[in-house]
Amino acid sequence: MYAQMVKSEATQEDPEKLAAFQARIDAGEKIEPKDWMPEGYRKTLIRQIGQHAHSEIVGQLPEGNWITRAPTLERKAILLAKVQDEAGHGLYLYCAAETLGVSRDELTEMLLDGRMKYSSIFNYPTLNWADMGAVGWLVDGAAIMNQVPLQRTSFGPYSRAMIRVCKEESFHQRQGYDAIRKMAEGTPAQKKMAQDALNRMLYPSLMMFGPSDKDSVHSEQSMRWKIKMNTNDELRQKFVDQTVPQAEFLGLTIPDPKLKWNEERGHYDFSEPDWNEFHDVIRGNGPCNTDRLAARNKAWEDGRWVRDAMLAHARKKAARKIAAE
Numbered sequence: 306m307y308a309q310m311v312k313s314e315a316t317q318e319d320p321e322k323l324a325a326f327q328a329r330i331d332a333g334e335k336i337e338p339k340d341w342m343p344e345g346y347r348k349t350l351i352r353q354i355g356q357h358a359h360s361e362i363v364g365q366l367p368e369g370n371w372i373t374r375a376p377t378l379e380r381k382a383i384l385l386a387k388v389q390d391e392a393g394h395g396l397y398l399y400c401a402a403e404t405l406g407v408s409r410d411e412l413t414e415m416l417l418d419g420r421m422k423y424s425s426i427f428n429y430p431t432l433n434w435a436d437m438g439a440v441g442w443l444v445d446g447a448a449i450m451n452q453v454p455l456q457r458t459s460f461g462p463y464s465r466a467m468i469r470v471c472k473e474e475s476f477h478q479r480q481g482y483d484a485i486r487k488m489a490e491g492t493p494a495q496k497k498m499a500q501d502a503l504n505r506m507l508y509p510s511l512m513m514f515g516p517s518d519k520d521s522v523h524s525e526q527s528m529r530w531k532i533k534m535n536t537n538d539e540l541r542q543k544f545v546d547q548t549v550p551q552a553e554f555l556g557l558t559i560p561d562p563k564l565k566w567n568e569e570r571g572h573y574d575f576s577e578p579d580w581n582e583f584h585d586v587i588r589g590n591g592p593c594n595t596d597r598l599a600a601r602n603k604a605w606e607d608g609r610w611v612r613d614a615m616l617a618h619a620r621k622k623a624a625r626k627i628a629a630e
């Protein structure tokens with residue numbers, strides 16, 4: 306009874322409209338920006354798409370760090386193209402969020418003052434060139450695992466953005482795996498760098514799927530609304546099952562003494578990520594949180610004159626048009 310009261314107070318929505326909305330989702334229809342939607346759906350999507358957009362933008366920083374130090378011209382061109390793709394992903398996603406009634410400026414301000422989050426993985430540093438391989442292989446790999454099901458999400462603009470994004474992510478993962486393979490097949494020193502990159506990146510990548518299902522707050526409703534298609538633990542397991550043979554092929558060791566194939570489950574058993582570390586990084590105490598936000602704040606300030614100039618130009622143009630009429 307209490308739960309019911311809380312629920313109806315929290316949503317305050319017309320039950321008939323709610324039922325019709327849910328029926329559309331259950332029938333596999335897409336919800337478009339001008340359609341009626343419950344406030345909770347709108348808010349959850351703004352948070353989810355906004356965080357996703359911010360992750361694409363902040364995610365450029367750890368890789369941007371290596372563009373000037375790529376070992377060959379070819380690797381530099383690949384990395385540059387990949388980082389530019391991430392900027393594009395951020396822009397599609399901000400556009401998708403804008404159709405829900407929030408502006409890109411508002412979202413950016415919420416990122417810059419810490420009211421909105423981005424994926425905790427980007428608060429870890431990239432320390433050697435093999436990290437570029439590990440990021441593409443594991444971080445983009447985990448991103449794809451999250452994003453492929455979202456191509457079927459109920460909100461039209463988000464689903465369409467994901468289709469485009471996933472095509473590019475697949476190139477990101479392959480370039481990463483290729484870069485780390487080159488290191489793993491290289492000199493003993495290069496192989497050591499590859500192993501070190503895997504050791505540092507694996508667990509932060511496993512954390513990208515979010516907290517364990519038993520602690521995940523928004524899952525159930527989001528799954529009913531089809532803005533979340535799988536549980537965090539399902540995707541994490543799928544990612545581990547995919548990654549282990551890939552590491553074996555490279556001759557690298559998964560840094561988990563408990564890793565073991567479980568015949569009965571048909572999956573690998575593995576140690577859970579350190580959730581204290583996860584929450585600590587989300588709270589702002591990861592190795593690079595301060596740097597990442599400082600870099601984005603600086604970029605926003607440095608670009609202010611461009612935004613101001615474009616607005617001034619647009620206003621003059623509009624005024625001239627009115628004067629001519």
Ligand SMILES: [Fe+2]
Binds near residue numbers: 361390391394470474
């Ligand atoms: Fe991306």
Ligand SMILES: [Fe+2]
Binds near residue numbers: 391445448477
């Ligand atoms: Fe990517």
